[in-house]
Amino acid sequence: MSIVIKTPEDIEKMRVAGRLAAEVLDYIEPFVKPGVTTEELDRRCHDLMVNVQGCVPAPLNYAPAGYHPYPKSICTSINQQVCHGVPGERALKNGDIVNLDITTIKDGYHGDTSRMFIVGEGSIQAKRLCEITFECMWLGISVVRPGAYLGDIGAVIQKHAEKNGYSVVREFCGHGIGQKFHEEPQVLHYGKAGTGPRLESGMMFTIEPMINAGKAAIREMPDGWTIVTKDRSLSAQWEHTVLVTETGYEIMTQSAACRPKPDWIP
Template structure:
């Protein structure tokens, strides 16, 4: 299956889905504090997506080949969990970090985004990891424009992360998105400049680097979904959905509560 190029109408619909996904994170933000469980966060998100937004939580019962159906409406990955953490009844405690990953389907189109949260007072190391991972995502986003190659995005992220002394998870990547949750192309968060597919206007995909404080090796837990760092080091991830425009890019997963881009991101982003 090739890369689908989205029309202006498609992109307008995805802009709505992306904003709704980001607004779920806005809604959850004040609830992420010591004592709440990720199960409770999942219930809040599910109710908001279904009852307030009139949308569908894409992860619920999502079942790629070889997997059991995912049992919850959001993914919550805590501390050394890299991705696909399943919400549970363990209360979050002061100093935890948690990635909340939200994908909604609205009128048949997907919006996919995630943010890091520090629960209560985080350590300096935790704050630095979350901040640097956010910058790493934007290092990739800022590369996006027609004519560059996907390898340029991955290279920009990898060099920034590794120069800071962290590691990039290689087994999971960003992905094309539209009327399907996961489409071509794969967006690697490492790579060589000038390699892989060339970007053209109308391509829509996620950029979602997973950065480990320690080594990059990972393993899957027995639930068949949760991915953790092998060395139990902290891991962080941020995610936006991006469309390639005629002159650059537009971030589709923005809302009133979205953190602002880092200072190095110029006004070169086309709206």
């Protein structure tokens, strides 16, 4: 399958979808606190997307081949949960870390982004993992430009994670996105620079590294969706949707409260 090059009309609609997804994360941040259930976070996000933004929550009833339909509107992955955590009756506790993954559909186009939240007072170790993962995402974004290779993204992410004593999840990756939730290319968060397809203006994909404090091995929970670390170590993830422009990149999932790029990353 070939990589879809986005038209100016596609790009403008993706800017809207991406901004709306980021604004869901802005909205929900004050509610991420000890005692709140992930079910309540899901309900609040669902109501905002559907009743205020006029969006469709992309995860709700999403069913790729081999999976039963996903039952909720967002993903809530706590502590050792790597990704695709299903909201439920679990209440957040002081010191938890949680990834909230939001994908909106607006006028047929997808906006996909996620952030880490520290509940109450997090440990030094948890804060460091979240910070290094944020840096990994931005280092991956920083190498995006026409003529670069897709493998450059994974190489710089892997180098930073492993230099800091962490591991990169191999089984899940970033992906092309547009009118479909998942398109080509697959964006690996590890690998070798100078390999893979050359990037071209108009390509759009997510960069969403999943970084583990322990080993990279993962397993699937009985719900058929939630992925956890095999060694029960903490895991963190950040995600932006990125457009390759004629001179570099544009972040499609920006919002007023979106955390900026670290100053030291070019």
